[in-house]
Amino acid sequence: MVDSNDKTPENKVTPASRQYPDPAAKLKQDPPTTGHSWDGIEEYDNPMPRWWVWIFIITIIWSVGYWIAMPAWPGIQSATQGVLGYSSRANVAAEITEFESRNEQFFVQLLETDLDDIRENDELHRFAINAGGSVFRAQCSQCHGTGGAGVQAGGFPNLLDDDWLWGGTMEDIVTTVTWGIRNEDYPDARWSEMPAFGADGLLDDEEIDQVVNFVLSLSGSDHDAQLAAAGAEHYEINCASCHMDDGSGDYFIGAPALNNQIWLYGGSPEAIRETIYYSRFGVMPGFETRLREAEIRAVAAYVHQLGGGQ
Missing domain, CATH: 1.10.760.10 (Cytochrome c-like domain)
Incomplete structure (x- = not known):
């Protein structure tokens, strides 16, 4: 028989234990599980919320209606047209026609x-x-x-x-x-067509170099004055009839001006030499x-x- 006055730690009842029952007793009873266990982990068998289920059912009904009303299912050559006859291509074509009529x-x-x-x-x-x-x-x-x-x-x-x-x-x-x-x-x-003075043998390499420097002098670019002086005569004989004596050109026949810094194929000595030697023949459709x-x-x-x- 245990004495109620026994004050040993094993039999002592504390005030806290009398006022607060076991916390686990307050927990709501767990729902049932699905019966499956994965490495000791079980899954609750909770039903889906009713509102979610109804939304899911409505989306299914809506999708079936969309398939019937609108173009939806692709076929071999075309898609289902839908009872409403909607066509984004037709709408775009109608808008294009509308704007074309306005313009x-x-x-x-x-x-x-x-x-x-x-x-x-x-x-x-x-x-x-x-x-x-x-x-x-x-x-x-x-x-x-x-x-x-x-x-x-x-x-x-x-x-x-x-x-x-x-x-x-x-x-x-x-x-x-x-x-x-x-x-x-x-x-x-x-x-218009410019002769290929070098390729066609109309001028030799030395004469072409002289003309190159004379053309550079017309535009105020760096040049060899001695070569330019020698090239003036060749220019007058072979080039001035189209490009004019002062290099102002003749736009009526498509001969560009040579007395400015506007160059169609480049104004470097190398580019000008290539133009004189091989000619240029640009084409526009x-x-x-x-x-x-x-x-x-x-x-x-x-x-x-x-x-x-x-």
Whole structure:
């Protein structure tokens, strides 16, 4: 028999143990498990929340309805069309048609307006620049650059300066764009051809060096004065008829000016020597069959306002 007055630690009942029962007794009873055990880990068999189940069922019903109403399932050659007949391609085509119909009035106005008067109509001029810019980026930027600065190494002219072969007026630009330069597709293409003075044996190497230095002297570039003096006579005999005595050129026949620092193929002694020895024969396609006349007028307006138009 154990004495209730026994004060040994084993039989002592503390006040705390009388006031607070075992905490585990307060825990809610665990739900049942699925019956599976993975390395001692069990999974509770909890049902999904009712709201989640209903949302899941609704999404399934909605997806079946979408399959029926809208294009959904791909086939061998086409997809199911859906009972609503929706087509994103048709919508895009309709929008393109709508914008083309809006723009058509401006294209008609471009055809009916004199080239020199396009700038007088602010609304028409803005349209021409925007439309011409789109045409330029799609058809011309590959050679002349996105900004029109050209590529000197390839002989593609800079359209931002005032040195224009065959003229830089609106009418001149339209003619150049329409028929192109030195191509065999159009009889009306711009045409000029420089002799290959070295390859064809018209001048020997020493005479070419003399002409190179004379051409450099025309533009104020560094040159050998003695060789330039000797090259003046060869220049007068062989070059002045196209490039003029003072090197100012003749844009009517596509002969560039030589008395400035604007060079189509480079102004170094090596580049000039190669030009004289082998000649240059740059070709530009004509766009008469590629673009509508109104589009050619628009791109001419765009090029003209870049800064170099005359």
